[in-house]
Amino acid sequence: MKAPKSSPRVKASKMERANYKWIYLFLLPTVLIFLMFYFVPIIQVFLTSFTKWDGFNAPEFNGLTNYINMFTNSGFTYALKNLFYWCLVGMFLHVGFGVLTAFVLYQKPRGWKFTRMVFMIPNVISAAAWAMIYRFFFSDDMGILNSFIRLIDPNFHVQWFYTSPWAFWAVTFTWLFYAVIVTLLVLGDLMNIPQELNEAAKIDGASGWQLVRHIQLPLCRSAIGTSVICTLTSRISMYEQISLTTQGGPGDDTMSLSILLVKGITDYRYGYANAIGVLMFVIGLIILGIVNKAFRMDVSDY
Template sequence: MKNNDRLGISLFLIPTIVIFISFFLVPVISVFITSFADWNGLTEFSFVGLDNYIRLFTYDNTFWVASKNLLLWCLITIFFHVPFGGVVAYILYKNPFGGKFVRVVYMIPNIIAASAWAIMYRFIFNNDFGVINNFIRAIGFEDFSVNWFYDPDTAFIAVTFTWVFFSIVNTLLILAALQAIPKEIHEAAQIDGATEWETATKIDIPLIKPALSTCMILSLAGIITQFEVIFLTTRGGPGNKTYNLALMLYDGIMSNDYGYANAVAVLMIILGISILIISNKLFGVNKEEA
């Protein structure tokens, strides 16, 4: 590469580097530093060492409730949400009748703002005039009455239903990866007598591992940072049944306890990075081909 080319590339990179440092790196470093401080967001902060983290792991029971909820949602994401998006993608990949219409309809929930979608679900799960309860009553359970978002036994299920079936991002990523597989590979498999199942499990899935890894990372990161839907439907209740780390962060900010809130934020960042590393390891992403 010529020196003039290097200079030109460097000049183009400077604005990106400045923006990255100013709007991402500096704020992240600030979050890490202030997580070791007692700070209300206005006055000068004083360092308290690991006090915020000790309080988080030892004295705050809501942290363990939020962690349990997060673990359950992550398991649902891994074993249902992403696989469901993959199954839909594979069906669309086979180009069935009405596939384009299904793709458009399936995308609608994802182009609606999360806040608007949360409000819609409050009506869908409403006890008196909601679609769910009226349908159950219509099929013979006239006395059925459940306040889905306000009943401790059903709140977690109701919140989960607001997102678990809407996996269009995963579907589009996996569908694009499937469509990028050369047709010659499938033709060769057919000549060798491979069944549909063998083609899917031994050719398609191995070849779309990077897309699957990306879907897993995006979905799990979305679960860790999920806020709008939970806040607008249950606010973490009833009895912390739907409480999560994002709500802990919000509560810390609203209490002007920024040091503690940033300790929660650091934990969320670490979880996100861990998911990235583990997912890439499990799916063999970035491994050099032998």
């Protein structure tokens, strides 16, 4: 008696299971790298955040002392407030400017390729270099901005990075309009929209604004959501622009969590610094979850 033949679906399933071992083999190096350089350090940071540790001697458990010191620090309150304001500015102005630029370039006006190239040039320069450039730009004695203003008001003198409340906005301008990553992400999604959708909408009588609002913007949802995540998490870890310009001053006007973290390290308070690191990590996870849900990034566009 002949054995029953396997159906094509069963054969395909067996072949897929046979290929799993190769998939796992190729994933193994990535998993090991993640465990060694990401997962284990994150666990160590979390555990040592409950200790008194100077970086040299063995950590000593001190419970919630680091977190209590952190939340009762006046600089920490300013850092959270600044982070909130920078996130609002980044989400609406920084991302908004990048999205607007992407939609303008998508229309391919005359000189759009040259504009795209010029728009990318400043983003090749490091954040530290831009911070130093802006120190001269906002300088009272030789800065371009004050020199231009003094053409109108000869008696105008403001040290932008050292005067409240202008220091906050001076730091903000060091990154606000450099949104090429946002533009490239959104422009890539715009380029991938099937032309049939745009043409069908035009045939149905859709205006240019209706085309943008009802077709192009919704189909760029994932790219815009990714841009918001990148922008907000960059504000959490923002260090160079502040350290090289205001160092968190004047007072605590431009204080950030990363400045407090580095200060904890330089003061040999590694447990305290790791407590700040844990909070930054948690805030990043919360932002990731909220943005993912708000932009429905797990839902397919097509």
